[in-house]
Amino acid sequence: MTVTAPSFAPGATLSGDGVEFAVYSRDAARVQLCLFDSAGDKELARLAMGRDETGFHRVFVEGAAAGTRYGFRADGVYSPDHGLWFDPAKLLVDPYAKELDRRFVHDGRLALFGAETADIAPKAIVTRDNPVEVKPPLFRPGGFVYEVAVRAFTMLHPDVPEKMRGTVGALAHPALLAHLKRLGVDAVELMPITAWIDERHLPPLGLFNSWGYNPIALMALDPRLVPGGWRELADTVAALRAEGIGTILDLVFNHSGESDRHGATLSMRGLDNLTYYRHVPGQPGELINDTGCGNTIAGEHPVVRQLVLDSLRHFVRHAGVDGFRFDLATILGREADGFSARAALLSEICADPLLKDRVLIAEPWDIGPGGYQLGNFPKPFLEWNDRFRDDARMFWRGDSHRLGSFVTAFAGSADIFSRNGGTETRTVNFLAAHDGFTLADLVSHTVKHNGANGEDNRDGHNENHSWNNGAEGATTDGAVLVARRADIKALLASLFLSRGTIMLTAGDEGGRSQQGNNNAYCQDNAITWMHWDRLDDGLIEHTAMLSAIRKRFPALGETAFLSGAGDVEWLTLAGTPMTVADWEAPFAGTLLALLVTPDLQQKRSVRLAIALNRTHGEQALALPAPETREWVSLLTANHPATGLLRARSVEIFVESH
Numbered sequence: 001m002t003v004t005a006p007s008f009a010p011g012a013t014l015s016g017d018g019v020e021f022a023v024y025s026r027d028a029a030r031v032q033l034c035l036f037d038s039a040g041d042k043e044l045a046r047l048a049m050g051r052d053e054t055g056f057h058r059v060f061v062e063g064a065a066a067g068t069r070y071g072f073r074a075d076g077v078y079s080p081d082h083g084l085w086f087d088p089a090k091l092l093v094d095p096y097a098k099e100l101d102r103r104f105v106h107d108g109r110l111a112l113f114g115a116e117t118a119d120i121a122p123k124a125i126v127t128r129d130n131p132v133e134v135k136p137p138l139f140r141p142g143g144f145v146y147e148v149a150v151r152a153f154t155m156l157h158p159d160v161p162e163k164m165r166g167t168v169g170a171l172a173h174p175a176l177l178a179h180l181k182r183l184g185v186d187a188v189e190l191m192p193i194t195a196w197i198d199e200r201h202l203p204p205l206g207l208f209n210s211w212g213y214n215p216i217a218l219m220a221l222d223p224r225l226v227p228g229g230w231r232e233l234a235d236t237v238a239a240l241r242a243e244g245i246g247t248i249l250d251l252v253f254n255h256s257g258e259s260d261r262h263g264a265t266l267s268m269r270g271l272d273n274l275t276y277y278r279h280v281p282g283q284p285g286e287l288i289n290d291t292g293c294g295n296t297i298a299g300e301h302p303v304v305r306q307l308v309l310d311s312l313r314h315f316v317r318h319a320g321v322d323g324f325r326f327d328l329a330t331i332l333g334r335e336a337d338g339f340s341a342r343a344a345l346l347s348e349i350c351a352d353p354l355l356k357d358r359v360l361i362a363e364p365w366d367i368g369p370g371g372y373q374l375g376n377f378p379k380p381f382l383e384w385n386d387r388f389r390d391d392a393r394m395f396w397r398g399d400s401h402r403l404g405s406f407v408t409a410f411a412g413s414a415d416i417f418s419r420n421g422g423t424e425t426r427t428v429n430f431l432a433a434h435d436g437f438t439l440a441d442l443v444s445h446t447v448k449h450n451g452a453n454g455e456d457n458r459d460g461h462n463e464n465h466s467w468n469n470g471a472e473g474a475t476t477d478g479a480v481l482v483a484r485r486a487d488i489k490a491l492l493a494s495l496f497l498s499r500g501t502i503m504l505t506a507g508d509e510g511g512r513s514q515q516g517n518n519n520a521y522c523q524d525n526a527i528t529w530m531h532w533d534r535l536d537d538g539l540i541e542h543t544a545m546l547s548a549i550r551k552r553f554p555a556l557g558e559t560a561f562l563s564g565a566g567d568v569e570w571l572t573l574a575g576t577p578m579t580v581a582d583w584e585a586p587f588a589g590t591l592l593a594l595l596v597t598p599d600l601q602q603k604r605s606v607r608l609a610i611a612l613n614r615t616h617g618e619q620a621l622a623l624p625a626p627e628t629r630e631w632v633s634l635l636t637a638n639h640p641a642t643g644l645l646r647a648r649s650v651e652i653f654v655e656s657h
Contacts, residue, residue, distance in 0.1 A: 010056065010310070011096025012070065012126045019064035019126050021049070022056045023094060024303050025272045028086055029076040031057040036069040040101040040123040046073070055303075069101055069123035070094070074271050078113060083274045083284030085265055089116045093267040095276075095307055097124035097220040098314070099229050104197035104216055104257070110264035111200075121266060122195070124220070130318065132234050137322035139246035139359050141382060141426070142557035143186035144496075144547060145503040147250075147433060150190060150225050151210060152528045153506050168193060168226045172239035180245055182540070183509060184547030187246035187359070189325055191434060193233070195222040197257035197264065202522050205454040210524035211434060213327055214257040214293070216266050219311035233319045246322035248359055249315055253297060253308050254331035254366065260287060260294030275303055278334075290368025291328055299332050299345045308332075308345060313354050323359025329381075330366040330373050338370050341378045350378055361428060375416035377426070382501055385413055385427040392431055392494050393442065393465035395589075396487060396614055396648075403588040407570070411562035412499035424559040427500035431491050432508055437518045439508035442466045443487040445473055449516030452523060460519030473516055485511075486648045489542050490614070493635075493650035496546035497610055499562055509543035510535030542635075549634055549652060553608055555597030562595075569594040573611065573645060575622045589614035590645075594624065602657050609653040613645045621645040623653060632656045 013020045021033050033047045049057035061068075071093060076086035090110075093100070100122040109115035139145075151166040159175035170176065171188065180188065192212030202208060212222065226232050237247045256276075258269045268276035278296040280286035290296045298304050315321050326332060333343040340346075349355055364373045364383045377383055388409040395406035408415055412425035432439045437448075446468045450457045469483040488511060495502050506512075507530045514520045520528045550556045555567075562568045570578045571592040582588060591612045599606040609631065613619045621643055623631050631653040645651060 010306070011094055011098075012068075012124065014066060014126065014128055015060075018060055018062040019068060020058070020060050021070070022058045023049070023072055023096075023271060024056050024275070025074055026055045026275055027076060027084060027272060028057070028074040031075075031271075032073045032088075033059050033061070034071045034073060034091060034118070035061070035064070036071070036123050038067070038069070040069040041119070043118060064126065066126050066128040068126040070126065071118070071121060071123055072271065080261060081285040083279055085269050085273045087113050087265060087270060089114050090265045090270045091118040091121040091123075092265075092270045093122060093217050093220070094124045095217060095268055095271070096310070097217040098127045099125040100195050100217065100220050100223055101125055103222065103224050104195060104266070106198050106200050106203050106264065110266060111262055117266075124217070127230065130230065130234075132238070132318060132320040134316055134320060134354070135241075136357060137246055137359055138241060138244065139187040139248065139322045141380075141424075141501050142559050143501060144184060144550065145187050145189050145248065145428065145501060146180065146183065146185040147189045147503055147505040148191065149211065149434060149506065149528065150193060151524065153530050155529045157530075157532050166225065167228075167232070168236050169228060169232045172236045177239070177243050177245075180240075181243055182544050184544065184551060185245055187248050187322055188240065189248040189250055189361075189503065191250045192252055192327075193222055193225045193249065194218060194251065195220045197266070199257075199522075200259065200263065201454075205522075207454060207522040208524045209522055210528055211521040213252050213521070215252045216257050218251070218253060218256075218307060219314055230318050237320050241320070246359070247319075248323045248325055248361065249321050250325045250327060251311070252327045253299065253311075254328040255291040255293040255295050255297055258295060260289070261285075263294055275301055288368070290331060290334065290366045290371065292367045296331060296334075296368075300335050300343065305345045305348060309348055309352060309355075312349065312358075313352070316354050316358065321358075323361070325361040325363070327363055328366045329362035329364055329377070330368070330371050332362075333373070333377070334366075334368070339373050339376070341376055346378055346381075350380070356380075375413075375419050379426070382426045382428050384433075384503075385409070385416070385429055385500075387413060387416065388427060388429040388498070389431055390465055392491065396491055396494070397465060397467045398587070398589070398614065399465075400586045401584070403585075403591065404583050407591065410494065410498045411568070412559070414561040414563070418561065423561070425500040425561055426559075428503050429495060429498045429500050430503040430505075431495050432505055433503070434505060435519070435521075436461060437464050437466055437516070438505070438512050438514050439488055439491060440484070440511040440513045441516050441518070443484045443491075444468050444513070445516040447472075447516075448518040449473065450519050452515075452517060452527060453519060454522075460517075464518060483648070485536070485539070486646075488539060490612075490648055490650050492539075492543055493546055493652070494612075496543075496550050497556055497650070497652070499556075500559055504543070506530065507535070510537070510540045545635060552600050553597045553606075553654075554600065555595050555608070567595065571624075573613070573619050573621050575624050590619055592621075592623075599654065604657070607655050611645050611651045611653070613647060613649055616647050618644045618647055621651075626655050628655045628657055630656055
C-alpha cells in the first residue's frame with residue numbers, strides 16, 4: 001500500500017512500517033520514485049510522488065526497509081536554454097543518498113536526451129540510522145594535519161591485506177596507525193571519500209579520477225573507498241581516535257560532476273537545475289563557472305544550504321569526525337553581490353549546535369570574480385595559506401628580497417590574519433598539497449611533466465616556484481641527490497617550526513615522487529600510489545623528530561602571532577639584533593630566531609634558538625651566551641655554543657639544564 005506522507009525530512013527515512021521518501025523539485029511536472037531489486041538491476045515499481053506547498057515531492061512506501069534500492073525520475077519541460085533539463089528517461093540519484101550500490105561510470109547516454117540510464121546509474125540504498133557518540137574534537141588549531149588520499153596511501157603497503165587496500169578501513173590497520181603515530185600526526189585529512197564520477201574526457205584516454213573532487217551525491221560514500229559503508233567509516237574514525245588522531249573530511253560543496261551544458265544528468269540537474277546551480281542573471285541556460293569545473297553549486301539557496309548542513313551533521317552524528325576541509329570554499333560564501341564572510345551558509349555552519357565546535361578549514365579561493373579571499377573567512381575557520389607555501393618556496397629557492405616575507409609567514413602571517421581585529425593566526429601552513437608538486441618533486445624539477453595526463457602538458461600550474469638542484473628529474477648524480485635531500489630537510493623544518501596549524505601531504509615525509517606530474521588527479525596508478533619500499537627512512541625520522549620537537553615546545557604550536565614584543569628575538573647568525581639593512585639585503589638568507597617557551601621534557605621555561613641558512617656555503621654561527629649550562633642541538637649530535645651552520649640547513653638548539 002502506498003500513501004502520501006504528511007511531512008518528513010528530505011531523502012529516505014525509515015519509520016515503523018516502511019520508508020518515507022522526499023525530494024525537492026520546484027519546476028518538475030511530476031516526480032516518480034523507482035524501486036529496484038536487491039541487485040539494483042531490475043526496476044520493480046514506479047510510484048507517483050505527491051508535491052506539497054514547499055516544493056518537496058513525497059511518498060510513503062509501506063513494507064520498504066533498510067537495504068531498499070531506489071532512484072527518482074523527474075518529468076517536465078526539457079529546454080536547456082531555459083535551464084530546464086527534465087528527462088524521465090534519466091534515473092536520478094537522491095541528493096540525500098547516504099550509500100550507493102555501485103560507483104559512478106561515465107557514459108554518453110548520461111548527456112543524451114531520451115536515453116535510458118537505469119542500467120548505468122547507481123541506486124541509492126536506504127540506510128538505518130546508527131549514530132555514534134559525538135565527542136569533542138581531538139584536533140586543535142596549531143596541530144599537525146596529514147593529508148591523505150586513501151587509495152594512493154594504502155594500495156601498496158606490504159602489511160595491509162590485499163582485500164583492504166584502497167579503502168578507508170585500511171587506515172585502521174596497525175601498520176598504518178604505527179606510521180601515523182611515529183610522525184606525531186594530530187589529524188588525518190582524508191581527500192574526498194564521497195561518490196564521484198570521472199571527467200568525461202578521461203575514459204577515452206584510459207584514465208580515472210583518483211582524487212575524488214568531482215562529486216555527484218554530496219554525502220553518499222563512494223563504494224570503492226568505503227565498501228563497508230558508514231560502519232566502516234565510523235569504525236576507522238574510532239580506531240584513529242583511540243590512538244589520539246582526529247579525522248577531518250575534505251568535502252566538495254562548490255560544484256558537481258554533472259559539469260557544464262554538455263555534461264551528465266545524474267541527480268541535481270535532472271531534479272531542479274535552476275535551484276541547485278548558479279546561472280548568469282537573466283540567462284538561465286548559462287551556468288556560472290566560478291569553479292572551473294563547469295558548474296557552481298548555489299550555496300545561497302535555502303534548499304542547497306539545508307543539504308550542505310544536513311550532510312555535515314550526518315558526518316558528525318554517524319561517523320564522529322573532528323571536522324571538515326572545504327574545497328574552493330569561497331563558493332560557500334558567494335551571494336548575489338559576491339563573497340561575504342557573513343553569507344548565510346557560512347553563518348549557519350558557524351552557529352549550528354552540532355558543527356560550531358568542529359574543525360573548519362577553508363580553501364579560501366575560487367576562480368570567479370573576487371575569488372581570492374585568504375584571511376577573510378569568519379572565525380573559527382582556519383584557512384589554507386598559499387602565501388606561506390609560495391614565500392617558503394621562493395625563499396629557499398634563493399629569490400631576492402624574500403627573507404622578510406618568509407619570516408612574516410613563518411611567524412603566523414599577521415599581515416593577513418590580523419585583519420578585522422584578529423589577534424591569532426588562522427593559517428594552515430603547507431609546502432605542498434595534493435594539487436601540485438610533491439615536496440621531493442619541488443626540489444627536483446623546474447617545470448611540470450604532465451604528459452601522462454593526455455593534455456599535452458597544458459594542464460596544471462605553470463609557476464611552481466620550484467628548482468631542480470642541477471638536473472631535471474630522476475638522476476644518479478650523487479651531489480644533486482645530496483643537495484635535494486638537504487633542501488627537503490630544510491623545508492620540512494621551516495614548516496614544523498612555523499606558527500599556526502601545519503599540513504603535510506602523505507609521502508612528503510619520505511621523499512615520494514610523482515615523476516614531476518603536478519596535476520596527477522587522473523593517475524590512479526603507480527605515479528600516485530605510495531611506494532612504501534622506496535621511502536627514505538632517514539627523511540621520515542627527520543620529520544618525526546621535527547614533529548616531536550613541535551610537541552615538546554608548546555610555543556611552536558601556538559596561534560598567537562610572533563610579534564617580537566617579548567616573545568621572539570630576530571638576530572643575525574652573529575647574535576646581534578637584525579637591522580633594517582639586514583632584513584632588506586637583496587639576497588639575505590640567514591637568520592637566528594630566539595624564543596622563550598615551556599619545555600615539557602625539562603618541565604621548565606627555556607630558550608629555543610632556530611638558525612636558518614639558505615646559502616650554499618657554511619656560515620659562522622654565534623649563539624647568545626647560555627643562561628644555563630649549554631646549548632644543545634635537537635637535530636644533530638653537534639651542539640656548539642659557537643661554530644658553523646651547514647649550508648642549506650635549519651638547526652634548532654635548546655638550553656640544557
